[in-house]
Amino acid sequence: MFYARLHVTFVGVIATLVDSVVVAEFAGYCLHRLLHSDKFPALSRGHLIHHFLVYGPTQPMRAGEYHDATDHRFSLDNVGIEWLAPSAIILLFCWAAMGLLSVLPVYQALSLCTLLGWPILMFSYLHDRMHTENFWMTRVPLFRSWFLKARRLHDIHHRSVNSKGFMDTNFGIGFYIFDRCFRTLAKRHRAFNWQGYQSAIERYGLDESELVSLRGCSKALFHKEIGSRTVSQNTNRQMFNQMNTLRQGMPRQNVH
Numbered sequence: 001m002f003y004a005r006l007h008v009t010f011v012g013v014i015a016t017l018v019d020s021v022v023v024a025e026f027a028g029y030c031l032h033r034l035l036h037s038d039k040f041p042a043l044s045r046g047h048l049i050h051h052f053l054v055y056g057p058t059q060p061m062r063a064g065e066y067h068d069a070t071d072h073r074f075s076l077d078n079v080g081i082e083w084l085a086p087s088a089i090i091l092l093f094c095w096a097a098m099g100l101l102s103v104l105p106v107y108q109a110l111s112l113c114t115l116l117g118w119p120i121l122m123f124s125y126l127h128d129r130m131h132t133e134n135f136w137m138t139r140v141p142l143f144r145s146w147f148l149k150a151r152r153l154h155d156i157h158h159r160s161v162n163s164k165g166f167m168d169t170n171f172g173i174g175f176y177i178f179d180r181c182f183r184t185l186a187k188r189h190r191a192f193n194w195q196g197y198q199s200a201i202e203r204y205g206l207d208e209s210e211l212v213s214l215r216g217c218s219k220a221l222f223h224k225e226i227g228s229r230t231v232s233q234n235t236n237r238q239m240f241n242q243m244n245t246l247r248q249g250m251p252r253q254n255v256h
């Protein structure tokens, strides 16, 4: 038989798929956690545009369309260089490891496809759908409860900043197994830490000017107030006044 000639077995295929998914989830968890540390500030900055400027503390978590944080910088279909470069390194490392362990070429190919496809599915496709309304999974019984649970944990990820300005919980996207293992899982919202937020903004220079440079996205972000015009200085000032009011008055944002 064809399978036998290649020494490929059903169990081998399943084991390869499962192993690859686990490795991909682990790599995704580590990379996401790395982006929220200060080890590689240039990479962190890219990811924090998503967190502080596009889906920031005074902005809604969801809109009709996804607002990507990669306008005017290098990216592949919404995915910024801060994800692409480390992912490429991880993928090459896995490939080299399989070569050294003399894994059958068929399994190597299967594994590499999974290692590439799974993160695209989870960390790009699913993540972006967590920031849009009316995603199909919310209407399908089988997926609904899993997706909504994962989405709530991701909302918590967005709103949990520690006093030094680092997001420190819920680094998984679809699955939070490694958050459980490494004790970074948070099931409840906590009061938004404006002081921590301020220090993060200062650390990475994510200020008003950065928001203006995200023109393409900002247009959609502010479409309610300004229609199809580009963001004016005025609108920005309004937003930041509003932000200051919130900072002083409101202990926490409700995101549901």
Ligand SMILES: [Zn+2]
Binding pocket: 032, 036, 047, 051, 157, 167
């Ligand atoms: Zn994040």
Ligand SMILES: [Zn+2]
Binding pocket: 065, 066, 067, 068, 216, 217, 218, 220, 221
């Ligand atoms: Zn947009």
Ligand SMILES: [Zn+2]
Binding pocket: 050, 055, 127, 131, 154, 158
């Ligand atoms: Zn997000």
